[in-house]
Amino acid sequence: MSLIEITPESHGVELSLEYATANNFTGKPIYARAGCYLHAEAEGLLCAAIELAAAWSFKIKIFDAFRPSEAQWVLWNHTPDPDFLADPRRGSPHSRGAAVDLTLLYQTGPKAGQELEMGTPFDAFTPRSHHGNMEVSIEAQRNRALLMGLMTTAGWDFYRNEWWHYQLFDARRLPALSDSVLNQGMM
16 A cells, blocks of 8 residues: 655645654654654545635644554554554554644744644643643634634544544554554664
């Protein structure tokens, strides 16, 4: 199965692939090479979300997309928390190229290029990261609802525990993939 590469040039998104840096919950890089890939069906929905976001003067910033199965094992071995990480024995929607972790950026005005306030950072493994959490500011609740509205209108499903995570409906129908499916591996 081939995956489609997502780049700022090809898709008009910003990439901040946190697992290629130490700026993630493990404190060390998981990927040796930053790369952003999605299954063709997911890439089509991402394009729809990008278009919807632009109509509202927002830009999409991606933290993670395809995550090789090998990377899922590294994350799980570090923090085996099924509320926030898929058990790699079952496979993650990320390892199927069927999920994306993202946020919104202001595209225009005095805040151009800044992330919208979401109440927690990406990968904050806390109940404050759940959709509908009332302990975050009203602004963050509104921004999460905006992000969810854009993404679900574009055809994505969401994961209730993570405001940043969106995936294909029935993602598990696709096979989990290893790093070997890429022409140039990430691991």
